[in-house]
Amino acid sequence: MPIKTIREVIGETLSAEMRRDHDVFLMGEDVAGGAGCSGEDDAFGGAFGTYKGMVGEFGRGRVIDTPISESAFIGAAGGAAATGMRPVVDLMFVDFIGVCFDQIFNQMAKFRYMFGGKSEAPVVILAMVGAGLRAGAQHSQMLHPMLTAVPGLKVVMPSNAYDTKGLLTSAIRDNDPVIVLLHKLLFEASCEVPDEDYQIPFGEAAFTRQGNDVTIVALSSMVHKANAVADKLAAQGIAADVIDPRTTSPLDEEAILESVEVSGRLVVVDEANERCSLAADISSLVADRGFSSLRSGIKKVTAPHTPVPFAPVLEDQYIPSEADIEAAVMAVLKP
């Protein structure tokens, strides 16, 4: 089976869906690049080159470069979706959601409910999340907690290339607005990915490691750190379940509760800021519905309640580390 990176499968998946369904189109800032310029066309192909070559195949009518006007083009995606198209829009950095959030949470997320089920907005919004690129406070956030909190939105956070292809295919074929959050440190992460199309349903967690002693729930790039910790602990005779929910809305609550029922111990790892994070959400879920299974207190491993710092020494301190996860696991395992 071919080995592909997340960056490669995004373009591959989107292109396949655009060939399959002519209502699907891509829109955003510099998704091609070079519009109206004297130099090279398709100069960017998306901020990370994810869409390179697509404008050549599909033309500028279906790979639409927009002005830097997130409210207009994210909102236009909602309006186009409500009238029969299936837009995929690239927000670039999720931090930019602040300038267009009304069009997401007040408009497209509410169409179906507010209009009595007679409207829908099959929009996919792609955005990059996460710290680690020394990109500073306005290009490094996670922000999935506030999106997960909005009824009407679905939120997808793949941690590997295989899941990215299956989840993105499902997102494009889904009839509700879906936010797909891609961690920028994972773009070059690779694994075996089939060429043929397949879907991964939303709300089905993946067990990336299996063991009965402790449950570690981790999201996005944190899955890889949790796996590394689980592998290290396995050598010491401690067996951990590592659960990657893959989607935070819907959330596979049963997978988490069933794992904790066996292990009795829970660590939740989330790169979001601690307050109202998915770590807090999942902790409350287990405290509410799995309390009798617990044999120790729950531990959260999150970013602190600070903006993302620029200085490398501070950013490294900000991002949850393998050592933080290991310490949390050891704490919940204490008799």
Added chain:
Amino acid sequence: MASKNSKSNAPMSEAEMLASYRVMKTIREFEWRMIKEFEAGNIPGFIHSYDGQEAIATGVCRNLTDSDFIGSTHRGHGHCIAKGCAVPDMMKEIMARSTGLCNGKGGSMHIADFSKGMLGANAIVGGAPPLCVGAALTAKSKNTGAVSVSFTGDGASNQGTVFESMNLAVVLQLPAIFVYENNGYGEATSAAYAVGSKDIAGRAAAFGMPAVKVDGADFFAVHAVAKEAVDRGRNGGGPTAIEASITRFGGHFVGDPQLYRVDGEVETYREELNCLKNFIDRVCTEKWLTLKSLKIIDSEILKLLDAAVIGALAAPHPKPEDLFENVYKSY
């Protein structure tokens, strides 16, 4: 448009004038009935009256078909009626009944009827223009020849979303029409204060599209400029902006005491900026229509509204399980 009445020089057929009158008068009577039902406690929440602005929604929408799109505002009843939403179903929706246009989940500020191309009243000022640009993108992508009209007020004309939408419509050359209903007030603040340039059409023109001003109390004038804009959109000529000047007969919301307006202002405007009065004077003076034919329509509208209210009051409320319906297609 050639008139079917060979004796007149009317700008449109007798049938079209009668139909337009019916829409305008239905909107006004609907809004007056809304006030009555609101004061009787039959309408939850709050409502915003379109009373006085009827010629704008009607003059624009009489140029549209069900395949064309409109987006509206918090003051949206008039746009709904002009775009063809069924009055009895609107009444049920505003009275929060499960058989309303949106199953009682929307209410006055969120009425939509996608089968009529009515993409929703919108409770966020400046919320609809980006959506309308998206509907125009659909029309262009699918090459349907449809146009998409965004109705906004003078208040929304100051929103960033509106500026962005106009620019995107020009950049992508979309069949979008930005109709600015300048009724002089954004809530309790004057447009003369809040619109820095005092010139909404001029500001729109600066984005690179044809922009015209029109007397919003003159149905025939609105209809004519809207026709030009619709033709331009259908023929691939890109977006247009229309600033229609009008006043607000009522307050921002029904129950607003309008302390910010001098005594007598509304009464004066009811004489001078009354689109229905203007219409009747014009069609009767020119002998395009008879007063008798209009009176027949008036009585039919009152019957329609009586029946709509009775029907809505008798309609079922949503059931508890409806709370959880239609959040997602699947979850």
